[in-house]
Amino acid sequence: MGFGDISYVSRDSSDNDGFLIGQAVAHLTASLGESFSVFGEFTATARDSEYAFEVERLIAKYEFSDLVKISAGRYHTPIGYWNSAFHHGAWLQTTARRPEAFKFGSRIVPIHFVGVLAEGTWNQSPLGLSYMAGFGNGRHANIARAGDAGDINGENAWMLQLRAAPDAFYGLNVGVGLYSDEVSPDGDPPIDEMSFSAFAAWTGESPEVIIEYLHSSHELVADSSISGDVSAWYAQFAYRLKDEWSAWKPYARFEHTDVDDTDPLLGADGLDYDAALLGVRWDFSPYAALKVEYRNEEFDNGGRENNFQVQLAFVLANF
Amino acid sequence: MATVLSAVLLIGGVPATPALAETPLEQTGLAIVVPKTSPVEDLSMAELRNVFLANQQFWPDRSRITLLIRAPQSDERDYVLNTIYQMDEAQFRQYWIAKMFRAEVARGPKIVFSTDMTLDLVVAIPGSISFMRADQVTGDVKVIRVDGRLPGEDGYPLR
Numbered sequence: 411m412g413f414g415d416i417s418y419v420s421r422d423s424s425d426n427d428g429f430l431i432g433q434a435v436a437h438l439t440a441s442l443g444e445s446f447s448v449f450g451e452f453t454a455t456a457r458d459s460e461y462a463f464e465v466e467r468l469i470a471k472y473e474f475s476d477l478v479k480i481s482a483g484r485y486h487t488p489i490g491y492w493n494s495a496f497h498h499g500a501w502l503q504t505t506a507r508r509p510e511a512f513k514f515g516s517r518i519v520p521i522h523f524v525g526v527l528a529e530g531t532w533n534q535s536p537l538g539l540s541y542m543a544g545f546g547n548g549r550h551a552n553i554a555r556a557g558d559a560g561d562i563n564g565e566n567a568w569m570l571q572l573r574a575a576p577d578a579f580y581g582l583n584v585g586v587g588l589y590s591d592e593v594s595p596d597g598d599p600p601i602d603e604m605s606f607s608a609f610a611a612w613t614g615e616s617p618e619v620i621i622e623y624l625h626s627s628h629e630l631v632a633d634s635s636i637s638g639d640v641s642a643w644y645a646q647f648a649y650r651l652k653d654e655w656s657a658w659k660p661y662a663r664f665e666h667t668d669v670d671d672t673d674p675l676l677g678a679d680g681l682d683y684d685a686a687l688l689g690v691r692w693d694f695s696p697y698a699a700l701k702v703e704y705r706n707e708e709f710d711n712g713g714r715e716n717n718f719q720v721q722l723a724f725v726l727a728n729f
Numbered sequence: 730m731a732t733v734l735s736a737v738l739l740i741g742g743v744p745a746t747p748a749l750a751e752t753p754l755e756q757t758g759l760a761i762v763v764p765k766t767s768p769v770e771d772l773s774m775a776e777l778r779n780v781f782l783a784n785q786q787f788w789p790d791r792s793r794i795t796l797l798i799r800a801p802q803s804d805e806r807d808y809v810l811n812t813i814y815q816m817d818e819a820q821f822r823q824y825w826i827a828k829m830f831r832a833e834v835a836r837g838p839k840i841v842f843s844t845d846m847t848l849d850l851v852v853a854i855p856g857s858i859s860f861m862r863a864d865q866v867t868g869d870v871k872v873i874r875v876d877g878r879l880p881g882e883d884g885y886p887l888r
Contacts, residue, residue, distance in 0.1 A: 411829065441835040444793055449832040469832050476787050494831065502827050533785045536775065575784070577775035580815065615820060656817070696819055727826050729837055 411437045413499035415723040417506065422715035431456040432721070435466075435498045445473045453498050466498055466522070477530040484556065487523045488542040488571045489589050490622045491609035499725060504618060504648045504661050504691055506703040506721035510683045511624060511642035511667050515554045517679060518640055518667065519605075519624065520589065522556035523547065523567060538575035544568065548591035549603075553675070563600060565592035571607075581614040592631065593675060600631040601675045615650035615659065628675040638673025640681075642666065648691075657694060663687040680710035698724035754804050758863040758880035758888035759812075762851050762870040769858075771874040774813075774886050780858060781813050782824075783834050788856060796838040797850055797859035809860055812887060860887075 415432035438450045451467040471481035488494045492512045496503040511518045525546010532539045547557030548567035561567075571587035589605040605626040612619040622644055629637040648661035667683040669676050689703035705717040761777065763769050768790055772780065779785040786794050799806040801818060810821055825837045841847045844865045851857050851870045863880035866872055878885040 411826070413830075437830055439829065439832070439835050447832075447835040449835070451830075467832070471832065473786070475791055476785055495827075497830055499827075499830055502823070502830065531784060533776070533779055538779075538784070577778075580778065656819075693819060696822060725826055727822075729822055729825055729829075 411439075412726040413437075413501055413724070414726070415500040415506075415721055417719050417721040420718040422717065432500055432723075433498055447471050447473075451498060469527075475530070476533050479529050480526065481529075482526045484522060484524045484558065485527060485544070487520050487589065488527070488544060488569060489519055489587055489605065490607040490624060491583070491585065491611050491620060492622060493519065493521060494542075495611075500721065500723040501697075501699060501725045504659060504701075505646070505663060505687065505689060506701045506719045506723075507687075507705075509622070509644040509646075509663070509665050510685065510707075511644070511665070512622075517554050517676060518626070518642060518669075518681060520549050520553075520556065520567070520591070523569070524556050524558055525566070536577045538573075538577060540573045540575070542569075542571045542573075542587075544570075549593050551594060551596040553593060553595050563592060563594040565600075567591035581612055583609075583611045583613060585609050593628075595675065598674075602629045602631055603627070603675065615648070616652070618646070618648040618650070618659075618661075620644075620646040628673050630674045636672070636674050638670030638675075638677050640670070640673060640676060641668045642683075657692055659691040659693070661687075661689050661691065682710045684708045695724075697727060698722065752864065754808050754862060755888065758885055759805060759808055759860050760863040760866050760872045760880045761858065761860050761875055761887070762847075762866060762872055763858050764851055764855060765869070765871045766855065767871060769871075769873055771877060774876050777875055778813055781809070783828060783838075786834070792856040795854045795857040797841050797847060797854075797857055798838040799847070799860075800840050800842050805860055805862060808887075 413435040417430045417432055419430055420427045434454045436452045441447045449469045453464050453466050454461045465484060467484055467486060469481050469483040471479055473479045486493050486497055492509060514521060523544060523546050525544055527542060527544040529542040545566060545568045547561040550557050551562055569589040571585055573583060573585035575583050587607045591603045592600050593603050594600045603626060605624060607624045609622040624642045626640040644663055644665040646663040648659055650656060650659045665685040667681060669681045671677045685705055685707040687703060687705045689701055691699050691701045693699045701721045703719045706714055707717060708714045769788060780794060788794060810816055814821055816824060828834050829837060841850060844861050847859050847861050848867060848869055851859050872879060876886050
């Protein structure tokens with residue numbers, strides 16, 4: 411199975427408008443016994459003069475029961491909803507682009523982590539409770555990357571996420587999570603990072619509602635008076651039309667990111683962001699969709715700009 | 730297990746058996762069936778939905794659940810999509826692709842093409858669960874209660 415996307419992009423702030431090959435994604439999975447499986451996700455991403463190949467996820471999992479599943483490998487960090495729901499398949503997500511705070515290469519959210527993960531679902535609960543608890547390498551010195559070759563400072567990251575999908579509200583998912591790490595950015599002193607995330611998602615198509623919030627605190631390890639916070643949220647609304655119009659799904663999203671100037675990890679990066687997004691998705695095939703998306707964005711309080719994207723997203727599957 | 734899966738693949742090209750009974754499915758009811766050796770007797774509608782969504786992948790005795798789903802364009806499949814999944818075909822397909830892509834399941838449900846094939850595989854695969862018209866159930870499989878009721882009883886939810 412695999413995914414791919416091709417876009418046409420027009421941006422106020424760029425002279426490089428035109429066609430873009432998004433990501434080509436290959437997904438491999440193998441059941442190596444009744445309870446042991448291996449999953450891999452690999453991407454090729456177009457760069458200026460080359461393609462960047464990446465092992466996005468590689469997960470070896472042993473399932474003891476619904477309540478206890480243990481795995482090791484490279485993951486999308488279970489922070490919030492988007493990062494563990496949509497991964498690299500643009501076809502899976504309603505919109506053309508991910509929320510800015512959760513974009514691939516984000517410095518705000520540690521998109522990947524390498525380590526071990528315990529997860530499970532308590533099926534006897536009418537609340538549909540589930541958990542994910544992880545322990546592993548924290549961010550790399552390049553904080554947009556995971557510590558793929560070991561933890562760079564010996565201070566491992568840990569994370570915990572609790573979710574509920576109540577039987578009485580089929581389609582509703584809510585969750586809260588914590589993430590903690592000591593980050594050692596390139597050339598800078600170590601910084602403690604603690605993030606809290608919360609989300610509510612109504613996963614039906616008519617409507618689809620996803621609201622997610624992230625708050626991170628960063629504090630210099632050697633001097634706790636040097637600290638700062640990051641707040642980021644988005645709210646996405648979509649509605650699959652009915653009957654003969656059911657291939658069409660209009661959507662909107664609002665995003666906001668605020669980074670304290672005093673934040674020792676991100677304060678100098680100019681990551682403040684506001685956006686309003688409108689679009690429509692047309693599922694003209696069971697395995698392909700065309701999305702037309704307009705975004706009005708403001709980067710680091712630098713004035714608003716208009717961006718336009720048409721994306722063809724598809725899945726290679728025989729399901 | 731490997732033999733059974735091979736059989737599923739080999740039989741993949743066989744067209745679906747036409748329904749023998751003309752009585753509408755809404756009148757006969759849809760029976761949820763498991764092997765006769767299964768300890769499962771009764772599921773609530775919420776539990777049944779969790780099994781069909783693969784949110785529950787193990788039976789209480791820790792045996793693995795194998796879900797058998799009818800191929801598209803059968804009345805039984807349409808009925809299950811409407812009542813249990815509450816999805817259309819496109820949503821159902823996207824649900825399972827996303828489920829596999831999130832590494833929550835290693836594979837999707839097994840596809841069966843007829844009631845006879847459903848009966849054969851439910852008998853052959855321990856831990857399996859599937860569905861069929863209640864008037865086509867044979868003594869080879871066990872019909873489980875849903876919300877405490879069997880097909881034909883008042884208040885049965887899959888009717």
